[in-house]
Amino acid sequence: MTQTSSSALSRLRLGVNIDHVATIRNARGGVHPNPVDAALLAEQAGADGITAHLREDRRHIHDDDIHAIKAAITVPLNFEMAANSEMIDMALAVRPNAACIVPERREEVTTEGGLAVVGNEDRLGTLLQPLKDAGIRISLFIEASEAEIDAARSVGADIIELHTGRYCHDDTNRNFEYTRIRSAATYAVKQGIECHAGHGLTFDTVGAIAAIPEMEELNIGHFLIGESIFLGLPEAIRRMRNLMDDARTGLSV
Numbered sequence: 438m439t440q441t442s443s444s445a446l447s448r449l450r451l452g453v454n455i456d457h458v459a460t461i462r463n464a465r466g467g468v469h470p471n472p473v474d475a476a477l478l479a480e481q482a483g484a485d486g487i488t489a490h491l492r493e494d495r496r497h498i499h500d501d502d503i504h505a506i507k508a509a510i511t512v513p514l515n516f517e518m519a520a521n522s523e524m525i526d527m528a529l530a531v532r533p534n535a536a537c538i539v540p541e542r543r544e545e546v547t548t549e550g551g552l553a554v555v556g557n558e559d560r561l562g563t564l565l566q567p568l569k570d571a572g573i574r575i576s577l578f579i580e581a582s583e584a585e586i587d588a589a590r591s592v593g594a595d596i597i598e599l600h601t602g603r604y605c606h607d608d609t610n611r612n613f614e615y616t617r618i619r620s621a622a623t624y625a626v627k628q629g630i631e632c633h634a635g636h637g638l639t640f641d642t643v644g645a646i647a648a649i650p651e652m653e654e655l656n657i658g659h660f661l662i663g664e665s666i667f668l669g670l671p672e673a674i675r676r677m678r679n680l681m682d683d684a685r686t687g688l689s690v
């Protein structure tokens with residue numbers, strides 16, 4: 438195995454998800470804190486992209502937030518959305534850099550798993566074609582499995598984002614979950630698909646995922662917004678960025 442400096446690897450991008458700034462705002466039904474301000478602060482602090490999830494129930498991010506964020510930021514917008522025609526229309530109106538298709542269940546507290554692409558290829562392929570025609574990159578938020586990666590490729594996905602929730606939250610099976618994610622990342626890149634990861638990542642869990650050489654982007658939100666209460670958002674981002682960079686220093690491929 439050869440030692441490769443981190444400079445020889447593509448720089449691992451950090452997408453900051455600002456959903457839960459809107460959660461705090463909505464708690465009082467007002468306008469503060471403004472997710473747009475958070476997105477700009479994150480960009481100034483070194484975020485390589487902004488992620489925002491317009492849920493069908495609008496529990497946090499609202500339609501106006503998406504339009505305002507897209508107009509304000511200069512880094513790419515990763516627009517998270519459910520696989521339905523309402524969100525397709527929204528994505529075509531906003532024209533984000535990427536649309537990340539995530540599963541939604543109104544009763545869920547947060548995303549519970551990956552999108553079921555296997556078995557839904559025809560529906561997803563047809564639904565997402567207008568986004569591809571518009572030049573919007575297609576990202577599918579999936580479980581770490583070769584079958585889901587193959588299905589994602591068959592519907593024209595440019596990117597897969599591997600769900601890291603169980604890896605982050607299940608102390609008993611963390612090694613097993615890590616091995617699944619690592620294998621899936623290697624497989625995805627061999628299939629010509631860009632590999633991202635996200636959900637539940639913290640200062641304690643980001644390192645092993647960041648050290649996967651095929652990983653190109655991590656999307657991190659809830660933990661960073663929580664940490665920003667204590668450290669401030671720029672410092673929380675700075676610490677996460679340093680942990681990601683440290684994890685890739687001296688990587689062997």
Ligand SMILES: CC(=O)[C@@H](O)[C@H](O)COP(=O)(O)O
Nearest residue numbers: 456490539547548578635636
């Ligand atoms: C797909 C994912 O893991 C998150 O990006 C998603 O936004 C989680 O949903 P909430 O932000 O509503 O917790």
Ligand SMILES: NCC(=O)COP(=O)(O)O
Nearest residue numbers: 454635636637656658659
């Ligand atoms: N797709 C994952 C994401 O955007 C952020 O997830 P989380 O860090 O808020 O759990």
